[in-house]
Amino acid sequence: MNIVLGITGSVSAYKTPWLVRDLRRAGHDVRVVMTPSASRFVTPLALEAVSTHAVVADMFDPSIQDGGSWHVHLGQWADVMLIAPCSATTLARLAQGLCDTAVQLVACSLPAGRPCLVAPAMDSDMWSSPAIQRNVRQVVADGIVVIPPASGELASGLVGEGRLPDLADIVNIVQSFDVAAAEPGISGGTVSIADQLSDHLLSHPSGPLSSPLTGKHVVITLGPTYEAIDDVRFIGNRSSGKMGMALANEAVRRGALVTAICGPTALPTPFGVRRIDVESAADMLAAVQNEADVDVYIMAAAVADFTPEHRLDGKLKKSADNAEGFTLSLRRTDDILAWLGQHHQSTSVVVGFALESTNVIEYATQKLHKKRADMIVANSASAPRSGFGGDDNTIIIITANNEPESFPPMSKTSCASVILDRIGALI
Numbered sequence: 542m543n544i545v546l547g548i549t550g551s552v553s554a555y556k557t558p559w560l561v562r563d564l565r566r567a568g569h570d571v572r573v574v575m576t577p578s579a580s581r582f583v584t585p586l587a588l589e590a591v592s593t594h595a596v597v598a599d600m601f602d603p604s605i606q607d608g609g610s611w612h613v614h615l616g617q618w619a620d621v622m623l624i625a626p627c628s629a630t631t632l633a634r635l636a637q638g639l640c641d642t643a644v645q646l647v648a649c650s651l652p653a654g655r656p657c658l659v660a661p662a663m664d665s666d667m668w669s670s671p672a673i674q675r676n677v678r679q680v681v682a683d684g685i686v687v688i689p690p691a692s693g694e695l696a697s698g699l700v701g702e703g704r705l706p707d708l709a710d711i712v713n714i715v716q717s718f719d720v721a722a723a724e725p726g727i728s729g730g731t732v733s734i735a736d737q738l739s740d741h742l743l744s745h746p747s748g749p750l751s752s753p754l755t756g757k758h759v760v761i762t763l764g765p766t767y768e769a770i771d772d773v774r775f776i777g778n779r780s781s782g783k784m785g786m787a788l789a790n791e792a793v794r795r796g797a798l799v800t801a802i803c804g805p806t807a808l809p810t811p812f813g814v815r816r817i818d819v820e821s822a823a824d825m826l827a828a829v830q831n832e833a834d835v836d837v838y839i840m841a842a843a844v845a846d847f848t849p850e851h852r853l854d855g856k857l858k859k860s861a862d863n864a865e866g867f868t869l870s871l872r873r874t875d876d877i878l879a880w881l882g883q884h885h886q887s888t889s890v891v892v893g894f895a896l897e898s899t900n901v902i903e904y905a906t907q908k909l910h911k912k913r914a915d916m917i918v919a920n921s922a923s924a925p926r927s928g929f930g931g932d933d934n935t936i937i938i939i940t941a942n943n944e945p946e947s948f949p950p951m952s953k954t955s956c957a958s959v960i961l962d963r964i965g966a967l968i
């Protein structure tokens with residue numbers, strides 16, 4: 542794709558040479574335009590070097606006036622325009638249609654229907670201020686896609702919403718606008734990516750402190766379980782626990798009291814999370830049953846469905862008895878999610894996961910009803926950037942009363958944020 546990257550005056554502009562590099566590594570051609578303030582944070586020279594194109598930092602630069610209307614030609618060249626980071630001032634200029642820097646000039650010159658994405662980055666109080674939120678609503682209404690800022694440590698030293706999202710997330714979102722490369726996505730979603738993002742943005746404009754999860758007790762199971770064959774061998778699976786840990790981290794950030802019941806995983810415990818380590822499905826069930834006054838259960842663990850009927854003492858030796866092999870007898874484990882579906886307090890919300898290889902929405906919806914859950918987060922074992930081990934996931938959120946919501950591939954951190962938004966709406 543041809544991508545015009547507009548860079549504006551936010552501290553996070555220092556990350557943009559990496560953004561250009563990542564977009565180019567993904568196979569795209571990138572041309573950079575900048576506002577005068579942006580060049581106080583990152584130099585045009587660095588961006589010229591990584592993009593291998595001249596950078597427009599001064600819209601009146603005599604060297605670019607040759608063919609006239611350089612901004613119109615650049616707008617026509619672009620398949621997508623991305624403004625990242627987008628400062629509060631640029632957002633206001635976009636909302637007004639002002640064209641007094643190279644960035645707005647190109648944004649306003651894009652042919653009709655050509656996608657323009659903006660990634661606002663600023664301090665959290667600025668981001669939530671009424672004037673800036675008014676401008677956000679205006680640009681969304683004008684058809685600009687707003688990539689919601691991430692939460693975390695800000696340049697001011699405060700913690701909150703306003704960070705430029707992970708570069709990998711920005712690249713994924715930009716790529717989802719690549720019409721030429723579009724593959725038929727996971728079925729069932731009728732909402733466009735642009736709509737999903739805008740919904741997400743407008744659903745939590747007031748930031749994390751007023752989250753419905755504040756003060757709630759959230760219990761999360763995560764990781765695999767190991768089912769012992771003998772003292773040294775077990776049946777397990779490849780779950781890393783990353784999705785569950787991302788949920789634990791994000792729930793703490795929203796002010797929840799979080800208990801993570803962890804199958805064997807080497808992942809560190811996020812700050813503020815109460816961790817209980819277990820090994821088998823039976824241990825995990827007992828740990829879940831032991832928790833009291835739970836508001837939200839999120840069963841993200843990949844619990845083994847079968848366990849050896851008898852655990853052998855010591856270490857099974859090779860012998861004449863098993864020279865030709867031996868038969869291991871397995872029995873079903875108790876289903877923790879299904880147990881919760883029947884026994885939880887009526888006020889608590891129960892969320893399960895479903896990894897499916899085919900008919901994702903159909904099978905996950907069956908699990909929702911069979912296990913009496915309030916929500917199933919489904920992912921396809923065959924979708925790109927999905928499932929066990931990786932840093933990304935491609936999820937579909939299924940509830941009893943809403944249409945399934947399909948999301949583009951995102952980091953597990955971003956998935957956690959979307960999942961907790963939706964859980965918040967059920968509390």
Ligand code: CTP
Nearest residue numbers: 840841842844874875876877878893894895896
């Ligand atoms: N789960 C559970 N206890 C089990 C098995 C699964 O709590 N013994 C939970 C998982 O944590 C997950 C959900 O159930 O939230 C879906 O698990 P999955 O293994 O996909 O579902 P199954 O009902 O076992 O169906 P399948 O036949 O597809 O494996």
